[in-house]
Amino acid sequence: MASVVGMEDREDSVIDGQRMSLLDMVEEKNRVNNKKTLLHRFVFVAKLNQNSTEQTEVGEYYDSLFKNLHNNNQNAEGVTGLMLVYPRLCVHVIESSTEMFQEILKDFCSNIEEGTGHIENAKVLVLSHDIPVRLYQQWNFRILDIRAPSGDDYETSESTYKVATDLVIQLLKLGSYLAKQPKLNLKNAMDSLHEKVPELLPQQDIIAYLVETEDSCISKPSDYLNKYYRIPFDVCLESEKSWPMPTRLFPYN
Structure with a gap:
């Protein structure tokens, strides 16, 4: 009987040694896709500094900035994405790892607080975690020298969440369009965005509306940064305020 039990233990140890955990499967998938860490997609809109x-x-x-961050952190994923720069506004899509996002958010906050950077105000529209593939193979920026139509401020009956979602979808479609372009024709395609796909370019009045609005569905860069560095606080349960303290006979009670 002892020999049978010993044989079963050895078989279990062999099986456990060959069994892959969920972490092993995720890391193996990352290696196959040439990913060092999980990828995230970050979309924000901003008002440029008047200076x-x-x-x-x-x-x-x-x-x-992205080149310096990558040189200082070789193990992090590189930054890819697209920045569309209007006369007084910009919209930016970034794809990278968590470490890079934290450094970028720090740069946002310091520039806005000190008022010395190129961005005066910014709002985060979405931060998508663990995206399967990149829409952009490199980072680029394009200047859209388009003057916004003069008139009243943007008004809509739709919720801020719906306006922000539509703008994000618009940018994803733009990224999908660029991903389908041949590499040799990519530069020409990006230079002619306003002529070829004007419906995929966000409108300036909508960007300005999202930058200036104060709605809980979109956040400031400092709000996201605080989630990473906020000091945990102790929680006092109601049962701890009574005396004598209740006795728990079982751990699940």
């Missing part, structure tokens, strides 16, 4: 006179300065700043 920024050249639109190219905004794109060049973030191009330099």
Whole structure:
């Protein structure tokens, strides 16, 4: 009987040694897809600082920032995405890892608080976790020298959530369109976005509306950053305020 039990234990140990955990499966999937860590997609809209006179300065700043962040953190995923720069506004799609997002959010907050950066105000529309594939193979920015139509502020009967969702869908369709373009024709396709796919470009009045609105469905960069660095607090249960304290006979009571 002892020999049979010992044989069963050895068989179980062999099976356990060959069995893959969920973490092993996720890491194996990442290796197959050439992913170092989980990928996330981050979409935000922003108002440019009044002191920024050249639109190219905004794109060049973030191009330099992403390169420096990647050089300082070789194990993190590189940044890909697209930044559309309007005369006074911008919309930005970024795909990268959690470590890179934290550094980018820190840069947002410091620039906005100090008032020395290229962005004066920003709102986060969505942060999609563990995206299966990248829509963009590299990071680019394009200047859309389009003047917004003069008139009253943007007004809508739809909720802010619906307006933000439609804009995100619009950007995803734009990314899907660019992903289908041949690599040799990608630059020409991006230079002619306003001519070829004007319906996929967000309207400036909608961007301005989302930047200025104060709605709980969209957040400031500082709100997201606080979720990572907020100090945990102790929770006092109602049962702990009574005396004598109730006796738990079983752990599930």
